[in-house]
Amino acid sequence: MCQSHHSRPYKGGMTKIKVEEAIGTRLAHDITEIRPGEFKGPSFRRGHKVQEQDVCRLMRLGKRHLYILDLKSDQVHEDDAVVELATALSGPGITFGREPREGKLQLSAAYTGLLKINTQALVEFNLIPDVMCAAMHNNIPVSRGQVVAGTRAIPLVIERSVLDQAVALATEQAPIFSVKAYHRQNVRLIITGSEVYEGLIDDRFEAIVRDKLSAFGATLHETMILPDDPERIADSIRRFASADTDMIITTGGMSVDPDDVTRHGIRLAGVDTLYYGAAVLPGAMFQLAYRGNLPIVGIPACGLYHKITIFDLVLPRLLAGEALDDRDLAGFAVGGMCLDCPECRYPACPMGKTG
Secondary structure (H helix, E strand, O other): OOOOOOOEEEOOOEEEEEHHHOOOOEOOOOEEEEEOOOEEEEEEOOOOEOOOOHHHHHHHOOOOEEEEEOOOOOEEEHHHHHHHHHHHHEOOOEEEOOOOEOOEEEEEEOOOEEEEEOHHHHHHHHOOOOEEEEEOOOOEEEOOOOEEEEEEEOOOEEEHHHHHHHHHHHHHOOOOEEEEOOOOOEEEEEEEOHHHHOOOOOOOHHHHHHHHHHOOOOEEEEEEEEOOOHHHHHHHHHHHHHOOOOEEEEEOOOOOOOOOOHHHHHHHOOOOEEEEOOOOEOOOOOEEEEEOOEEEEEEOHHHHOOOOOHHHHHHHHHHOOOOOOHHHHHHOOOOOEOOOOOOOOOOOOOOOOOO
């Protein structure tokens, strides 16, 4: 298009013109409007043809100049660049819209599951000039349609070589973002404690476990209440393991009291590995064992008295099919301290957000 004698070339393949001289031109990017406490978003969209009546409004938005794009072959507009970035960042279970807003795209969960982030690769991605991506924490349960990250090219026009570098890194380190569906659905529960078995106190663990499982679509198929007898505990574990069981949960008998024999019973059942202790409060006496690929979880007594414990941190990861070990349990140390807030806001709090 013809340029006004007042226009001048500007960096990044753009020509700068006064807003009053922009009538008839098309906007090179979204124009953002901010009304504190009311609205933040595009007042004019990219490609809008400037009309005479738009000039005063653009000036009220602080625009004294607009830009006409004249992109070179090695330059990419922010809207086109962000589609390439989002495509490279998105792995299985991640989706995004194709219409950027203000140069940004949001990545969302395509289905309910566990959000997985290649955190080191994401840091390396953000070290590349002129691109960015911000995300939720790793290993967080997400629902279908939930926004998990946002990305954009920072300048209006990005160099093709820089964009290619970012896309190449995301592709080589793929997937940077993905969602794991919950595969372990069939769960059986063993409640230990002679006082419960003999009816001296009522069990409250079954309802707690059932509710936590149902939140992830898993089913509690069977519950047994057993005395503090390691042989009977071992027999029940072996029976459950031979059934269609994806995970066995045990409650009680996890402390240092000599009468707490649940861990002994789990060992007698024949397990390949057993990890005892986690860097989480509440939940330090948590136990996790494996019989083949079958996880056997031991919830300590704190699960009765605290809304959120170590069990809530590991449950979605186990249901998603992950195999955790002692390093994972130690890795909860940063973010593993419940603050006992007067009103629990989990998961919108630091609990479980590992460093």
